[in-house]
Amino acid sequence: MSPGGFYAANQTAYTVSQVNEYIKAKMDQDRVLSSILVRGEISNYKRYPSGHHYFSLKDAEGSLKCVMFAGSARTLRFQPANGMQVLALGRISVFPRDGAYQLYVNQLMEDGRGKLDEEFERLRRRLEAEGLFDAARKRPLPIFPNKVAVVTSPVGAAIRDIIQNIGARWPMTEVLVVPVRVQGVEAPGEIANALQRVNQRKDIDLIITGRGGGSREELWAFNEEIVARAIAASRIPVISAVGHAPDVSISDYVADATATTPTKAGQMAVPSQDEWRHRLEVLQQRMVRAEQGRLADARKQLQRLQSSRVMQSAAAPIQERRMLLDSRRQRMISAFTLQLKDERHALEGLEQRLAGALPAQIKDSRRLLDSRVQRMETGMERSLKQQRMRLARIAGSLDAMSPLKVLARGYAVARKDGNLVSSTEQAGLGEKLDVILTDGVLNCTVDGKEKLPWQK
Amino acid sequence: MAEVNAAKQPEVSFEQSMIRLEAIVDKLERGECDLDQSLKLFEEGAGLAARCEKMLDEAEQKVTILLESGKEAPFQAEE
Numbered sequence: 001m002s003p004g005g006f007y008a009a010n011q012t013a014y015t016v017s018q019v020n021e022y023i024k025a026k027m028d029q030d031r032v033l034s035s036i037l038v039r040g041e042i043s044n045y046k047r048y049p050s051g052h053h054y055f056s057l058k059d060a061e062g063s064l065k066c067v068m069f070a071g072s073a074r075t076l077r078f079q080p081a082n083g084m085q086v087l088a089l090g091r092i093s094v095f096p097r098d099g100a101y102q103l104y105v106n107q108l109m110e111d112g113r114g115k116l117d118e119e120f121e122r123l124r125r126r127l128e129a130e131g132l133f134d135a136a137r138k139r140p141l142p143i144f145p146n147k148v149a150v151v152t153s154p155v156g157a158a159i160r161d162i163i164q165n166i167g168a169r170w171p172m173t174e175v176l177v178v179p180v181r182v183q184g185v186e187a188p189g190e191i192a193n194a195l196q197r198v199n200q201r202k203d204i205d206l207i208i209t210g211r212g213g214g215s216r217e218e219l220w221a222f223n224e225e226i227v228a229r230a231i232a233a234s235r236i237p238v239i240s241a242v243g244h245a246p247d248v249s250i251s252d253y254v255a256d257a258t259a260t261t262p263t264k265a266g267q268m269a270v271p272s273q274d275e276w277r278h279r280l281e282v283l284q285q286r287m288v289r290a291e292q293g294r295l296a297d298a299r300k301q302l303q304r305l306q307s308s309r310v311m312q313s314a315a316a317p318i319q320e321r322r323m324l325l326d327s328r329r330q331r332m333i334s335a336f337t338l339q340l341k342d343e344r345h346a347l348e349g350l351e352q353r354l355a356g357a358l359p360a361q362i363k364d365s366r367r368l369l370d371s372r373v374q375r376m377e378t379g380m381e382r383s384l385k386q387q388r389m390r391l392a393r394i395a396g397s398l399d400a401m402s403p404l405k406v407l408a409r410g411y412a413v414a415r416k417d418g419n420l421v422s423s424t425e426q427a428g429l430g431e432k433l434d435v436i437l438t439d440g441v442l443n444c445t446v447d448g449k450e451k452l453p454w455q456k
Numbered sequence: 457m458a459e460v461n462a463a464k465q466p467e468v469s470f471e472q473s474m475i476r477l478e479a480i481v482d483k484l485e486r487g488e489c490d491l492d493q494s495l496k497l498f499e500e501g502a503g504l505a506a507r508c509e510k511m512l513d514e515a516e517q518k519v520t521i522l523l524e525s526g527k528e529a530p531f532q533a534e535e
């Protein structure tokens with residue numbers, strides 16, 4: 001027995017070192033402790049000139065000593081500091097000199113994520129409950145914005161992509177860059193301020209706010225309540241373009257439209273000029289078709305009119321109208337020349353139809369003609385007989401109604417038995433034709449026939 | 457002076473021109489107006505279409521940056 005019966009006689013006494021070694025050996029065999037991830041807050045942080053980092057990780061109830069040797073510390077992506085929430089990966093072992101166990105840290109990372117997720121969810125739910133994300137609040141984007149304000153960093157790819165895409169699609173839209181910091185503590189306030197500032201202007205009809213891709217922390221400004229509220233308060237529609245899909249920010253929820261990248265934001269902001277050029281073309285085609293149809297109708301009306309008695313006595317007014325018609329025709333042709341630069345075919349086709357349709361004007365002024373005929377009959381200088389002769393010469397068909405000026409330029413009108421000949425089909429070999437020129441008539445015989453190659 | 461004033465007059469926008477052009481095409485397609493009217497409409501429509509195209513052809517993107525003072529300065533994004 002020992003004095004006082006303190007220990008049994010056969011009990012071995014160990015040295016301190018032996019105890020520590022024993023515990024260390026036990027711990028080092030433990031699979032859990034040999035590679036363990038620990039979450040906690042840094043305290044008592046110290047960095048020694050050797051490059052080793054010493055600190056404790058603590059939570060509400062306890063603390064754990066940690067060491068990170070210089071070799072491992074070289075992989076650090078941030079500067080550890082007291083109060084920081086971190087995740088530490090390493091092994092737990094004993095430091096025999098102090099008889100204390102500690103965490104030998106291989107890797108250390110910031111543990112913002114869990115906390116940020118919570119904050120994000122809390123704000124998202126609150127704003128959602130307030131109705132800030134309601135579809136009814138979303139305003140339509142203008143189709144043709146005159147001027148777009150872009151609230152973002154003036155450097156980097158995001159602003160460049162936005163400007164380039166707007167310019168390529170719709171260069172008529174002006175871009176106003178409103179420079180702000182998009183990360184760091186100042187960012188949320190600056191962004192919110194800029195949004196308010198833009199809303200005081202009268203020249204802006206669309207806002208894009210956002211930034212290029214980055215870490216969760218770098219994108220965080222757009223998850224701040226102050227920014228969300230500024231977007232909600234904007235009277236000008238806002239496109240939110242934060243990071244790249246699948247990043248989602250609170251700003252995205254509040255904004256009137258969300259773009260998954262800055263490039264998409266630029267495309268979303270303005271119409272496509274290709275699309276509108278196409279629409280313009282379609283409208284022009286419809287317009288030409290409608291007008292051609294209108295002229296074709298007029299031509300039919302004229303054909304009906306041709307046989308009426310009124311025409312037989314209306315030669316003089318017809319001639320008077322001719323000048324007017326001629327000028328109208330010129331107007332229409334010049335309108336087309338301006339319009340259909342490369343569409344020579346369409347122009348020529350229409351010109352022919354126009355020429356054919358000119359006398360349709362006569363019907364529109366039929367009443368006028370009637371009264372003039374009466375006047376003529378009661379004693380105008382030119383006799384009715386002369387007029388009838390002139391009419392017979394030129395009024396045989398639509399094309400013969402063309403102004404005499406055309407004849408003066410060397411064109412001729414061919415007639416057979418008083419009827420106009422407009423096709424080689426209408427005259428056989430040996431038949432007699434009258435060819436009317438500006439100053440008289442040639443009496444001709446058909447010696448041969450030949451069709452134009454493209455008419456065959 | 458007249459020239460200066462004329463230059464400052466706000467031009468009819470692309471959007472307004474397109475709206476008017478569509479109205480003209482509709483009217484022509486309904487065929488309700490007489491030949492004289494339809495010709496006038498056609499001329500107006502042709503002019504509008506030409507102007508819209510010209511606007512697109514001649515447009516040059518304008519980019520400015522908002523300064524602290526509230527003024528705007530030309531802006532060029534870095535490549």
